[in-house]
Amino acid sequence: MSDDQRPVIHVLYGSQTGNAEIMAMDTSDALEAAGHTATLLAMDELGADDLADVQHLVVLSSTYDDGDMPDNAQDLWDELEADAPDLSHLRFAVLALGDSSYDDFCAAGRHFDEKLGELGAERVLPRVDCDVDYELSSKAWIKTVVATFGDDTAVAADTTATLEQDLADASDLSAPAERWTRQKPFITTLRSARRCSGDGSRKSVFQYEVDLADSGIDYEPGDSLGLVPTNPAPLVEGVLSALAVRGDDRPAGTDASWADLLTHQRELRLPGRPLLE
Numbered sequence: 001m002s003d004d005q006r007p008v009i010h011v012l013y014g015s016q017t018g019n020a021e022i023m024a025m026d027t028s029d030a031l032e033a034a035g036h037t038a039t040l041l042a043m044d045e046l047g048a049d050d051l052a053d054v055q056h057l058v059v060l061s062s063t064y065d066d067g068d069m070p071d072n073a074q075d076l077w078d079e080l081e082a083d084a085p086d087l088s089h090l091r092f093a094v095l096a097l098g099d100s101s102y103d104d105f106c107a108a109g110r111h112f113d114e115k116l117g118e119l120g121a122e123r124v125l126p127r128v129d130c131d132v133d134y135e136l137s138s139k140a141w142i143k144t145v146v147a148t149f150g151d152d153t154a155v156a157a158d159t160t161a162t163l164e165q166d167l168a169d170a171s172d173l174s175a176p177a178e179r180w181t182r183q184k185p186f187i188t189t190l191r192s193a194r195r196c197s198g199d200g201s202r203k204s205v206f207q208y209e210v211d212l213a214d215s216g217i218d219y220e221p222g223d224s225l226g227l228v229p230t231n232p233a234p235l236v237e238g239v240l241s242a243l244a245v246r247g248d249d250r251p252a253g254t255d256a257s258w259a260d261l262l263t264h265q266r267e268l269r270l271p272g273r274p275l276l277e
Contacts, residue, residue, distance in 0.1 A: 009036055009149050010054050014043045014061035014073025014108060020097050024060045027095075027142050031058075034146045044072040048079035056149055057090055057121070059112050062097040067104030069111075077108075080115050088120035093148065094127045095141050101270055105129065124148055185228070186215045228264075235269075236262045 009031055013024035024040060031038040043061075051057070064070050069077050094116070096109020106129040113127040125148055128141045180186040188210050197205040212219060239262050240247055247259030254261065262268065 007037070007056050007149075008054075009038050009056040009058060010046075011038055011040045011058045011060070012043055012046060013041075013059075014070040014076075014112075016062055016064040016070040016072075020060045020062040020070070023095065023097070023138050023142075024058075026138075027058055027060065027145060030142050030146050031149070036146070036149065042072050043070075043076045046076065048076065048083050048085055051085060051087060051090060054090060057092040057116075058145055058149070059092060059094045059109070059116070060097070061094070061109040061112055063099075063102075063104070063106055063108040066102050067107035069108045073108060073112075077111070077115075080119070084119060086120055087116060088122075090116070090121040091124050091149075092116050092121050093123070093125040093141075093145055095138060096127060096129045098129065098131065100131045105131075180215065180217065185226070186212075186217060188212065188215070230263050231266070231268045233263075239268060 011024050011028045011031070013020045015021040015024075021042070028038040028040040061073055062070055094109055094113040096106035096113070098106035098109070109127065109129065113123070117123050125141075125144060128137060130137050130141075190208060191211050192209040194207045195204070196207050197203050208225065210219075210225065236247075236259060240258060243258070245258050248257050250257050251261065256265065
C-alpha cells in the first residue's frame with residue numbers, strides 16, 4: 001500500500017497531568033515509525049462532528065479525581081452524550097489510565113470505550129486499563145495498536161491473544177524490565193539538600209541533588225523525584241502474621257523475601273487493588 005493510500009490514524013488524548021499525553025505521543029511516534037500516518041490531537045481540539053471524517057481512532061484518557069473526565073476531555077464527552085452521532089464507519093481502540101486506589105478506576109477511559117461502542121463504532125482491541133505503574137502494559141498495548149491498525153480489516157483473534165499474553169508478561173514481576181519502572185526503581189543517594197525559601201517564608205522549598213551514576217537517566221525539568229519511605233517494622237510484622245508467612249520466605253516468581261517486599265516495595269497504609277486481590 002502506498003503512503004497516499006494509507007489511512008490516517010487519529011491519536012486522541014484526554015490528559016490532566018500529562019501522562020496520557022506522553023503515552024499518546026509515544027503511540028503516534030510508534031505508528032509513524034512503522035510507516036503509518038498518524039494525527040495527534042488533544043480532545044479539546046476535536047468535536048463530535050469531526051468524528052464523521054475519522055475512520056481509525058486511538059483514544060488514550062486518564063481519569064481525574066474520583067472518576068471525572070480530564071479538563072480537556074469534558075467538552076467532547078458532553079457532545080458525544082448529547083448528539084449521539086452515528087460512528088458505524090469508525091474503528092477504535094482505547095487505553096485508560098487511572099489509579100486503582102480510587103473506587104472509579106479508569107472511569108473516563110472506560111466511559112469513552114463504552115460510548116464509542118454504543119454509537120456503532122467497531123472496537124478492534126479490548127480496552128486496556130493501566131494503573132499508576134503503567135509503563136510495561138502501555139508498551140504492550142502500543143505494540144499491538146501498531147500491528148492492528150496496519151490492516152484495514154477487523155483485528156484477527158491471534159492479535160488479541162498476543163495482546164493478552166503481552167499484558168500478562170507485563171504484569172509478571174519476575175519478567176525483566178526494559179528500563180527503570182515503579183516495579184524496578186533506580187535506587188540512589190541524596191547528595192545535597194539546600195533550602196531555597198527564606199527564613200520568614202510560609203513555604204519550604206528545597207533544591208535536592210541526587211546521584212544518577214550510570215543509570216542512563218536523563219533528568220530534565222518537569223520530571224518527578226519520588227521519596228519512598230520504608231514501612232515500619234510493626235506494620236510489616238502484622239501483615240506477615242496475617243498472611244501466615246515467614247519474613248525470610250520468598251513468594252513464587254520473585255527474588256525478594258516477604259520481609260523485603262513488604263518493607264520496601266509495597267504500600268501498606270493505603271494498599272492498591274492489585275495488592276488486595
